[in-house]
Amino acid sequence: ELKVEQNPLFLSMQEGKNYTIYCNYSTTSDRLYWYRQDPGKSLESLFVLLSNGAVKQEGRLMASLDTKARLSTLHITAAVHDLSATYFCAGNQAGTALIFGKGTTLSVSS
Amino acid sequence: NAGVMQNPRHLVRRRGQEARLRCSPMKGHSHVYWYRQLPEEGLKFMVYLQKENIIDESGMPKERFSAEFPKEGPSILRIQQVVRGDSAAYFCASSPMNTEAFFGQGTRLTVV
Numbered sequence: 001e002l003k004v005e006q007n008p009l010f011l012s013m014q015e016g017k018n019y020t021i022y023c024n025y026s027t028t029s030d031r032l033y034w035y036r037q038d039p040g041k042s043l044e045s046l047f048v049l050l051s052n053g054a055v056k057q058e059g060r061l062m063a064s065l066d067t068k069a070r071l072s073t074l075h076i077t078a079a080v081h082d083l084s085a086t087y088f089c090a091g092n093q094a095g096t097a098l099i100f101g102k103g104t105t106l107s108v109s110s
Numbered sequence: 111n112a113g114v115m116q117n118p119r120h121l122v123r124r125r126g127q128e129a130r131l132r133c134s135p136m137k138g139h140s141h142v143y144w145y146r147q148l149p150e151e152g153l154k155f156m157v158y159l160q161k162e163n164i165i166d167e168s169g170m171p172k173e174r175f176s177a178e179f180p181k182e183g184p185s186i187l188r189i190q191q192v193v194r195g196d197s198a199a200y201f202c203a204s205s206p207m208n209t210e211a212f213f214g215q216g217t218r219l220t221v222v
Contacts, residue, residue, distance in 0.1 A: 031209070031210075041215075042201065042213045042214060042215045042216055043153075043201070043203075043213040044213075045210060045211075048210050088152060088153065095165070096158070096166060097143045097166060097211075098203075098211055099155060100145075100152050100154075100155075102151065103151075
């Protein structure tokens with residue numbers, strides 16, 4: 001059974017600094033996903049990582065996947081207030097639903 | 111192409127009543143997933159359905175909860191005899207294959 005763990009669960013960031021969120025998963029996952037959720041809102045898909053070594057970037061966010069270490073990271077470059085939200089990683093095995101981590105709540109202050 | 115549509119957005123039920131949550135997947139999507147989210151918590155998988163079939167219901171409580179995805183019409187998550195502990199946000203997601211899932215806006219159920 002796939003288990004997904006994120007850390008940290010809360011991250012207080014200063015504007016302009018860099019941070020990393022870690023996502024470990026327990027067993028083989030076909031794909032690794034990152035989602036963003038604003039308070040009271042739905043989940044927005046950010047990245048889908050398909051294979052070992054995959055790296056995707058969108059604005060100040062960059063996600064990477066190391067399948068050998070069963071680890072994905074979400075790197076935030078020069079944090080800005082707009083990035084304040086909760087970020088979830090999720091994985092799945094063929095034929096199964098996405099399993100989510102508990103989420104990392106980011107708060108950016110100036 | 112409309113996104114995943116859930117209704118109602120907010121639902122208030124008294125203890126013991128039934129709650130019916132509806133989810134219309136994106137056009138062309140035949141895979142539907144239901145998740146429950148409690149305040150300050152992550153998403154807990156409940157059930158995975160394809161048209162007329164339940165693929166995985168391992169996350170669904172054995173009693174009072176049921177789900178269906180008929181050949182025609184939306185997917186329905188049904189909670190019978192609701193209790194206060196059922197209060198949560200229920201999210202539906204859909205995908206064209208068992209891949210990236212797109213989420214609806216959620217139904218926030220309050221049991222009073």
